[in-house]
Amino acid sequence: MTSTIVGVRFNPIGKIYHFDSGKTSDLTVNDYVVVETSRGKQLGQVAQIINEPGIPPEGGWKSIERRATPRDLVTRQSWQNKEPEVLDFARNRARELRLAGVKIITSEFSFDGSRLTVFFSTETEEKADLKSLRQDLQRRFSPSQVDLRQIGPRDVAKNLCGIGACGLEKRCCCQFLSEFSSISIRMAKEQGISLTPGEITGMCGRLRCCLSYEFQQYSEARSHLPKRNKEIKTPAGTGKVIDVRPLQEMVQVDIPEVGYREFHITELDFSPQEVKKA
Incomplete structure (x- = not known):
């Protein structure tokens, strides 16, 4: 079966984590x-049912212990009500x-x-000596087993939330992004976005997550367009490609004795093979 x-x-x-529901039948979304996690027993909510999960991870899927009562x-809820007290104590x-x-960013009791x-961040890459802090937390909140866990700038921004660098009322990471994608400068270049730090950096100080949203569309569109500085034939004569607008499929060409002209891709004489070689 x-x-x-x-x-x-x-x-x-x-983030969504996957578990085997074999011991708990008839589960539905919500x-x-x-379940048992690396941070002890946790109470979670079913977000999806996967009938064809594919290859299991090494060691197999962890099982759901039971349906919550x-x-x-x-x-x-009673333990969550204590978390602000933990935060105040840890910060002080x-x-x-x-x-x-x-x-000190946030705190979380197992259910x-x-x-x-207790989640924290540091301003330097040097390892902080938190032994005394952990011991004090352990004494104050015993018998709970205390763990201090460092998180990165993106997770800090997600926890603190607030206005996005673009002016969005709530940052993407605390509104709908459940996982962080790998972001690169190439994504900004592919979309013709200015590389000034203010244009591509989020409130976390890292490259903005939104650079990945339309990257594939731009990348696909550019694959059908001639490259910059390439010589190309147009209805007004042969010229050099100055710029392209991928989503509009428009190409700006500098033609000798004519000047700058803009053409749709269907008006130009070039082949996809020439694009790949350029």
Whole structure:
């Protein structure tokens, strides 16, 4: 019998993790379940049902322990209500310990309170000595097992949320992005976006996630257009390609004794093979 794999989220815009639902039948989207994770038992919500999951990861799929009960939901809420207290204590203690460059971002109890994870970031690449902070947290919030976990600039921006660099009321990462894609300068170049830092950098100080949104469309469109500086035949004569507008399929050409002219791709005399060679 083929197992049914379900995708589970632990917060509304969090990454989806996959689990085997074989022990818990008839699960549907939006059901709450209890699973074992690296941060202890967690209560998550089913986001998708996958009937054909493909090749399982090394070690196989982890199983869903059981369907969550109303009591589980109340228990999780009671522990979540304690998280602001953890945050205040951790930040104050970090100041007292003079942990320069260490920022306490957020805290999270496992749904049953057995584990407490405090997320932090640092301004330098040097490893911070947080042994004393961890010990103080352990004493204060025992019997929960305390773990300090460092996160990167993108995750910090996602947790803090706020206005996006483009002026969007809420940043993409805290509104709908459940995973971060790999972003490169090439994506900006392919779309003809200015490479000035203010144009391509997000509030996290990294390249903006939105550079990937239309990258494939631009890349595909450019593959059918002549390259810049290429000599090409036009209805007004032979000239050199100065610029292109990929999505409009328009090409700007500098023609001797004529000047700049703009043509649609259908008006030009060139082959796809010439594009690839250029």
